[in-house]
Amino acid sequence: MAQHFLLSAASRTLSLRAIYKGGEDAAYATFCEMRWPETDGEAICPKCGCCDAYKITTRRKFKCKACSHQFSVTSGTIFASRKMDFVDLLAAICIMVNAAKGVSMVQLSRDLDCQYKTAFVLAHKLREAMAQEVQTGEVLTGHVEIDGAYFGGHIRPENVKADRVDRRLKEHQTGKRRVVIALRERVGRTLPFVAMAEGEGVALANENVCRMATVSADEASHWDALHAGWEVERVNHSELYSDHGKHTNMVESFFSRLRRMVAGQHHHVSPQYLHQYANHAAWLEDNRRFDNGELAHRLVANSMGAPVSRNWKGYWQRAA
Numbered sequence: 001m002a003q004h005f006l007l008s009a010a011s012r013t014l015s016l017r018a019i020y021k022g023g024e025d026a027a028y029a030t031f032c033e034m035r036w037p038e039t040d041g042e043a044i045c046p047k048c049g050c051c052d053a054y055k056i057t058t059r060r061k062f063k064c065k066a067c068s069h070q071f072s073v074t075s076g077t078i079f080a081s082r083k084m085d086f087v088d089l090l091a092a093i094c095i096m097v098n099a100a101k102g103v104s105m106v107q108l109s110r111d112l113d114c115q116y117k118t119a120f121v122l123a124h125k126l127r128e129a130m131a132q133e134v135q136t137g138e139v140l141t142g143h144v145e146i147d148g149a150y151f152g153g154h155i156r157p158e159n160v161k162a163d164r165v166d167r168r169l170k171e172h173q174t175g176k177r178r179v180v181i182a183l184r185e186r187v188g189r190t191l192p193f194v195a196m197a198e199g200e201g202v203a204l205a206n207e208n209v210c211r212m213a214t215v216s217a218d219e220a221s222h223w224d225a226l227h228a229g230w231e232v233e234r235v236n237h238s239e240l241y242s243d244h245g246k247h248t249n250m251v252e253s254f255f256s257r258l259r260r261m262v263a264g265q266h267h268h269v270s271p272q273y274l275h276q277y278a279n280h281a282a283w284l285e286d287n288r289r290f291d292n293g294e295l296a297h298r299l300v301a302n303s304m305g306a307p308v309s310r311n312w313k314g315y316w317q318r319a320a
């Protein structure tokens, strides 16, 4: 029997031991190399593009020789104003990419021995960095599967049967229920969105799927509108899951990962952050065949390419 990729030695190329053995200097060098790959980690001024800078080594900062602008390796990126050591940031990235179904932020705070709030913001910044690779704005091509799955807004039934209400009725719902609509190429990318109703997926397909593509969907009636724009294959899930190659199993597999992430790690997700968990699951899904060293490198590179977060920079200062 063929061995599963994640069980093979080839999938393990990075360890926490290696990160901490390398120490702060090696971790810092990794961030520099990922921020400025074109110069092998030599600083480039973010203001004027000059490649010549004085090194202020004691503070790990640079001063541009041309315009005197002072900057650091994380200036203008998602890790701007970081307080955590580079070695801990790298360890956090390693922990995040090793967790195939995500990791709870309490667990991350225990592993890194930092406050829960720090872990919460750090994990969300990393999800924002992953989203750079997921939400590229490029249209999907080839064979694209579309489906939706509902998350959140669970209503606990009352203890006594006589007190229980019909949880399907709108007046008994919390208003926190959302649907994740995912478009997934059979070979390629996964593109998730958050909406109020699954039917909104047709408009999302209009914006994000190439007209030459073939689309697969299940029997739900709102997908009938897809036939106007594409060649569509349908499969009736009440009868079978795969009808001679007509199926939506790839997109279901994405939902399976997201469901396990929400049920097993986060337990509760608020509608305002659901899209980031969906992006996280999509990133893991699309990169599932890479070893963990490659995943960590990608995530560092994504972080160095991601702009300062409008949502997460100074989050707790604002919340206080």
Ligand SMILES: [Zn+2]
Residues within 6 Å of the ligand: 045, 046, 047, 048, 049, 050, 064, 065, 066, 067, 068, 069
């Ligand atoms: Zn400059």
